Amino acid sequence: MMTHPMVPDPWRVQRVRRDTADTFTMELESANGKHSLAFAPGQFNMLYLFGVGEVPISISGDPAKPGTLVHTTREVGTVTRAMRKLKPSDCMGVRGPFGVGWPVTEARGADVVIVAGGIGLAPLRPALYQLLAARNYYGKVVLLYGTRTPADILFRKELQNWHSRFDLEVHVTVDRAMGNWRGNVGVVTTLIPRAPFDPHSTVAMVCGPEVMMRFTVQELEKRGVALENIYLSMERNMKCAAGFCGHCQYGPTFICKDGPVFRYDRLQPLMTVREM
Amino acid sequence: MEEAKNLNPSILQRSQLDLLFGALAERGYRVVGPTVRDGAIVYDDVRSSADLPVGWKDEQDGGKYRLVRRDDQAVFGYAVGPHSWKRFLHPPLVRLWQATRKSGGFDVAAEQHEQRLTAFIGVRACELNAIQIQDKVFMGGPHVDSAYKARRERAFLVALNCGQASGTCFCVSMNTGPKAERGFDLALTEVLEDGRHYFVVEVGSETGAEVANALPLSPAKPADTAAAERVVTQTASQMGRSLDTTDIKELLYRNYENRRWDEVANRCLTCANCTMVCPTCFCTTIDDVTDLTGEHAERQQKWDSCFTMDFSYIHGGSIRPSARSRYRQWMTHKLATWIDQFGSSGCVGCGRCITWCPVGIDITEEARAIRQSEIAPQAAAKEDENGD
Ligand code: SF4
Numbered sequence: 001m002m003t004h005p006m007v008p009d010p011w012r013v014q015r016v017r018r019d020t021a022d023t024f025t026m027e028l029e030s031a032n033g034k035h036s037l038a039f040a041p042g043q044f045n046m047l048y049l050f051g052v053g054e055v056p057i058s059i060s061g062d063p064a065k066p067g068t069l070v071h072t073t074r075e076v077g078t079v080t081r082a083m084r085k086l087k088p089s090d091c092m093g094v095r096g097p098f099g100v101g102w103p104v105t106e107a108r109g110a111d112v113v114i115v116a117g118g119i120g121l122a123p124l125r126p127a128l129y130q131l132l133a134a135r136n137y138y139g140k141v142v143l144l145y146g147t148r149t150p151a152d153i154l155f156r157k158e159l160q161n162w163h164s165r166f167d168l169e170v171h172v173t174v175d176r177a178m179g180n181w182r183g184n185v186g187v188v189t190t191l192i193p194r195a196p197f198d199p200h201s202t203v204a205m206v207c208g209p210e211v212m213m214r215f216t217v218q219e220l221e222k223r224g225v226a227l228e229n230i231y232l233s234m235e236r237n238m239k240c241a242a243g244f245c246g247h248c249q250y251g252p253t254f255i256c257k258d259g260p261v262f263r264y265d266r267l268q269p270l271m272t273v274r275e276m
Numbered sequence: 277m278e279e280a281k282n283l284n285p286s287i288l289q290r291s292q293l294d295l296l297f298g299a300l301a302e303r304g305y306r307v308v309g310p311t312v313r314d315g316a317i318v319y320d321d322v323r324s325s326a327d328l329p330v331g332w333k334d335e336q337d338g339g340k341y342r343l344v345r346r347d348d349q350a351v352f353g354y355a356v357g358p359h360s361w362k363r364f365l366h367p368p369l370v371r372l373w374q375a376t377r378k379s380g381g382f383d384v385a386a387e388q389h390e391q392r393l394t395a396f397i398g399v400r401a402c403e404l405n406a407i408q409i410q411d412k413v414f415m416g417g418p419h420v421d422s423a424y425k426a427r428r429e430r431a432f433l434v435a436l437n438c439g440q441a442s443g444t445c446f447c448v449s450m451n452t453g454p455k456a457e458r459g460f461d462l463a464l465t466e467v468l469e470d471g472r473h474y475f476v477v478e479v480g481s482e483t484g485a486e487v488a489n490a491l492p493l494s495p496a497k498p499a500d501t502a503a504a505e506r507v508v509t510q511t512a513s514q515m516g517r518s519l520d521t522t523d524i525k526e527l528l529y530r531n532y533e534n535r536r537w538d539e540v541a542n543r544c545l546t547c548a549n550c551t552m553v554c555p556t557c558f559c560t561t562i563d564d565v566t567d568l569t570g571e572h573a574e575r576q577q578k579w580d581s582c583f584t585m586d587f588s589y590i591h592g593g594s595i596r597p598s599a600r601s602r603y604r605q606w607m608t609h610k611l612a613t614w615i616d617q618f619g620s621s622g623c624v625g626c627g628r629c630i631t632w633c634p635v636g637i638d639i640t641e642e643a644r645a646i647r648q649s650e651i652a653p654q655a656a657a658k659e660d661e662n663g664d
């Protein structure tokens with residue numbers, strides 16, 4: 001556990017790798033002898049750059065390797081742009097981990113379908129690692145991944161490795177094909193009708209832009225997946241991540257402590273309201 | 277606060293009120309209480325009862341606050357002003373940590389919050405409830421705000437059972453007053469009757485008992501406690517506002533798309549006054565400040581409000597760009613979502629948001645309008661039936 005939820009611990013950059021034109025992955029190690037940061041898939045940290053600012057970023061690494069902290073994010077603002085320029089041995093402040101993650105243990109015995117859009121694959125990767133590490137406990141495991149273009153596909157090498165596994169079904173699609181793309185074209189929801197899982201015994205984990213998640217839920221529901229077996233990861237403005245600042249409220253929930261991962265039936269009444 | 281029950285109420289004469297200040301000061305307490313400043317009753321350091329608003333009362337209504345002379349010398353003959361105790365327990369600005377650059381990184385030093393023992397004089401029943409509500413926010417979740425906890429543990433609460441309700445009070449509707457039921461160290465009821473002026477004193481904790489023991493109290497006679505009871509009963513009958521809380525959570529959850537939100541949005545200036553004066557509103561933002569050399573940085577936590585555009589900013593836009601959705605967020609939080617989050621209403625009926633709203637927007641009126649909008653169509657339908 002963290003010493004004080006509001007005070008960052010120093011971590012050191014091991015490396016920063018560009019994933020796509022606007023996304024990158026940072027690997028960090030503890031700088032103060034606190035050797036690891038145990039986390040659950042779907043949890044996030046608050047990352048602070050000295051003199052620049054702080055942002056919430058989900059953890060994209062392997063929960064079985066808590067000594068290395070892995071974060072994948074997109075360059076969207078001042079802080080993430082500055083993070084992109086970090087060099088090995090640069091220092092960063094870390095608070096966390098925060099929040100409630102994916103129901104990986106709860107899903108044992110069922111099929112698992114993971115639906116990711118764009119950067120939404122990052123917070124789902126730790127869940128995949130855990131599912132694969134305990135593969136025998138699950139029925140079918142399916143990953144459906146959609147991005148805008150082939151150039152936006154994250155974790156390409158890993159996707160190829162996963163694709164070649166016989167115990168994992170991976171389908172990737174792009175909204176717009178370019179170059180020599182031979183795969184699926186169309187939004188990720190088009191993959192759902194023919195994906196091989198038993199809708200009556202499936203846990204779905206979904207992460208992506210809110211519209212994409214909304215349509216994904218519709219398609220899953222059409223297939224017969226119960227709403228209480230669908231989980232989404234939500235995003236809102238966040239300042240403290242500890243439930244004190246009030247910014248991340250979404251109806252009766254606090255994204256930071258009740259989420260970011262929620263069972264869909266809890267979100268349903270909120271997601272239909274504009275400017276919630 | 278450890279409860280110390282079964283202690284009989286006793287009497288402190290008005291002329292001896294300063295001894296309470298003395299007893300608290302002797303025990304190392306900073307004493308904070310109501311005082312008149314710039315035409316309002318605010319909470320600040322007070323040294324004796326001479327600093328208190330003796331002989332003043334407040335006249336309040338939507339968007340209106342005025343101090344006027346009373347025709348008696350009541351010490352606590354007003355309701356509540358623009359300040360609440362959150363100013364001390366959850367201050368407007370708090371430094372969380374400081375960081376200094378060093379070779380290959382930076383050191384972070386958490387702020388050492390050395391909190392003073394502080395006694396709050398004249399805490400109203402609604403305010404006691406507000407404090408308990410903020411306790412849940414800062415100490416009841418998966419994380420604890422240790423600075424808040426430290427301030428809270430060092431606070432000595434002298435409650436005051438109200439002898440005067442204002443035009444915007446509605447604690448009776450919210451079940452939070454006008455009598456302080458729990459959560460105080462000492463509770464006073466001010467009685468001015470038949471030429472006598474005294475306080476009926478109740479003890480609510482061990483520390484309270486200790487302070488009470490240092491005072492020249494005399495046992496309260498049945499007539500004295502009866503007089504004290506009359507004070508609160510009378511205040512309860514003076515409520516300037518009322519709010520029907522029946523199924524209010526469900527009511528508001530059903531009405532996210534009610535047209536009333538557009539109507540109130542036309543009046544609301546999104547100035548955030550209501551959230552600043554509200555004793556339960558707790559939202560903050562952070563400000564990372566770096567000095568000119570770039571060698572030193574610090575993080576400040578500051579009061580924030582759901583009425584600002586920035587509050588919900590994410591990925592290049594605000595989630596709640598309209599006044600409609602921001603007012604709706606605030607009021608629905610106060611009266612509905614709060615119940616799911618913390619097990620009680622987020623409104624204690626103190627009326628501050630009504631009084632200090634520059635355009636007099638009234639939470640009780642808005643809630644009533646939403647309830648009416650559901651009843652009205654049904655009533656209309658009934659009339660049609662009767663017309664046949
Ligand atoms: S919402 Fe208004 S009446 Fe209710 S506690 Fe806050 S300021 Fe007081």
Ligand code: SF4
Pocket residue numbers: 543544545546547548549550551583629632633634635636637
């Ligand atoms: S309700 Fe009144 S006080 Fe609150 S933001 Fe609107 S105008 Fe300001």
